Amino acid sequence: MKKTLLSIIFLLSLLTVKSQDNLVVTIDGTVGELRATTSKNVPVFCSNKWAISQQFYFAEEICKAHGTIESIAFKTADVTEEAEKYPFTRNLIVYIINTEDYAVSGNIMKRMSESDQVFSGEVEFSYNSWVTIDIEDFEYTGKNILICVNDISGTNVSGGVTFDAFIGPVMVGENNGYRALYKRSISDAFDATTSISGASTILDTPVPCVRLTFKEGSTEEYLDPAQPTNFTATVLNESEVLLEWTGDANTSSYDICENAEVIATTTETSFIVKNMSLGWHCFKIIGVNGIKKSEPSEIQCVEMGTGNGNEGEDGNENEDSVEELTSSLLLYPNPVNDRLYIETEVEVEDVVVYDVYGRRQELSAVSYQLSAIDVSNLKSGVYFVKVVTSEGEVVKRIIKD
Secondary structure, three states: OHHHHHHHHHHHHHHHHHHHHHHEEEEOOOOOOOOEEEEOOOOOOOOOOEEEEEEEEOHHHHOOOEEEEEEEEEEEOOOHHHHHHOOEEEEEEEEEEEEOOOOEOOOOOOOOOHHHEEEEEEEEEOOOOEEEEEEEEEEEOOOEEEEEEEEOOOOOOOOOOOEEEEEEOOEEOOEEOEOEEEEEEOOOOOOOOOOOOOOEOOOOEEEEOEEEEEOOOOOEOOOOOOOOEEEEEEEEEOOEEEEEEEOOOOOOEEEEEEOOEEEEEEOOOEEEEOOOOOEEEEEEEEEEEOOEEOOOOOOEEEEEOOOOOOOHHHHHHHHHHHHHHHHHOEEEOOOEOOEEEEEOOOOEEEEEEEEOOOOEOOOOEEEOOOOEEEOOOOOOEEEEEEEEEOOEEEEEEEEEO
16 A cells, blocks of 8 residues: 555656646757857856846747746856855846847847836855746747846956856848847946947857746647648639638648748738749648648649630630549549559640649650650659640649659
8 A cells, every 4th residue: 555655656746747847948059959058248247247138039949829937047057166156146137028039130239128127136146056036927928038137236256157058040040130148337237228239249149048937827838730731723814823721720820832932921721822923833831830830731833824814704714624624634543653644535735744843854755645654764752744635734743653
């Protein structure tokens, strides 16, 4: 009985630890595989009487849809020669904001407001440990955050102390700037609610490691968006294509991609691509929910400039004939290995094969009399076969084994 009770207690302890771990987010450069380093400048420049720092942490690193942050912590480094300086206290004012920004582009710090303040008071620093600051509840909204630490101590720690950090790259997507910056003073304290220019920046910006603790029951994880299905691309006219697909409740928006490039984002399940150039265009849709993305939809390709758009009554008649031809024309086997056969009651005049990027592929041999093409030289993947007949053109998708 005693052994059973101990086992139950042990299991419960494991569950408790797991629950607590889920509430604590440690940002140390692991996401993005950023190089570990140290810094004496951020978050607290202890060798100066007064100093201020700002550092950005990304939604991709926090991985929460939202939640209430009740404490933050910075990690003092294991530097033996600094051990005798501990413990010591610093008088700090801390601000936190949700932001779309990833960095500061110049040397002017972000201006804080009084409502952004989450802490003011003394903080004791210990050697080689996480220094925790219990803050006023901060409502995290799923964006990036900026933490501003204003040291108003008025005294200095001789030689300063070192914090664990990681290298934050200057370029963050389309955001060119600095993930962390600081300014120090020997004459007066800073006011974070005013404009502070002339901050110090370096190319390989050390970003201090941080630990965020969320209040129990306040967090919500991002749900995985489902792969968009039933994706179609319909040519409307010589320069516009209608894209339509089926989404799901876990998806907040959709990235519309042409080849590998995101050309637009929408919250709807349809989109019209305008001002398209002549030639082939291939599209796919990716579902997005916060930091999570779905598997891409199937690829749909259209050829612009062939007069296949819906233009008045003549266009509708042409569309009907094309649909009839499409339903009566068969390509087999699909998936195909070596030889692809074309079954149709009309005369085949030409066959062209394109890859998913719209690039025309060279075929080993084409036999219109036998209505067959040799695709043995193609690499495995998805292709689009355009069959030109005496009654019109049809484009069909095949898979090459």
